[in-house]
Amino acid sequence: MRRLVAETRVQPAELILPMFVREGGGEPVAISSMPGVEQHTLDSFRRALADAAAAGIGGVMLFGVPEHKDAVGSGATDPDGILNSATRVAAAEIGDALVVQTDLCLDEFTDHGHCGVLDASGRVDNDATLERYREMALVQAASGSQLLGLSGMMDGQVAAVRAELDDAGFIDTAVLAYSGKYASAFYGPFREAVQSSLVGDRKSYQLDPANAREGVREAMLDIDEGADVVMVKPAMSYLDVLAETAARSEVPVWAYQVSGEYAMIEAAAANGWIDRRRAITESVVSIRRAGADAVLTYWAVELAHWLRETA
């Protein structure tokens, strides 16, 4: 009876797996603050892609972990940089089965760790960063990314990238705007995952956790600029922003269950303090219930298998 009257269902096709791929050979590297998640080598990445495709999830979101960083994040626009190389691999191996998506942001590639380039005084330079994002968009699209995840929170980034893609003929490459992206402590483990060099915080470009209207407004602006999908991030502490965005949006609304949300549940479960499977399932159902059409979650593949078992 409960299954029959359930208001919210989660399906594998609505889950997106974020993945980290590191430059250089060797073995995959475990991320200590995210047990079960690793920085892949290209070999282990290929295997994980096959698993993701077999699980029938909706897509993968790729992040690169480069060997070298510099002030402008050159690795991000190098066609042979790790993210673009990994994108070509994913497009070739599973591009027909899953939507290959890429993080379009400079923070993994800059030696100062910010999402943009800096001006002479050390502040993030919004408009100079847009030029770098335009270049990144072209390289990512040419590498086979089907959906560009604009996570840098620069003003005008959606319009800039959309115009650049259209001018170059990449009219089928879609744009996912991380619109309501908050300056959150819950990104902590991600910073280990990508070996972030950041000192300080991102408060000059990410949103204040105290503000809900502002998050919704950012989504409306991004839709006007041409976003195909808008996102709220993190998920669990921002379900109100998610619900309001979903009520007002004319495009799909996604949510990102971030590294800290993952780490908290894994840590509590490892201590025997909560039931791992129930907590994971409940967290993702709740994000769907609040209005997310799809969810980025590090549990995407495992959860997809569970959903199959109980379907």
Ligand code: PBG
């Ligand atoms: C920026 C980016 C971040 C995350 C996704 N894209 C980090 C940040 O803004 O500090 C965080 C994801 C997570 O915590 O799981 N490229």
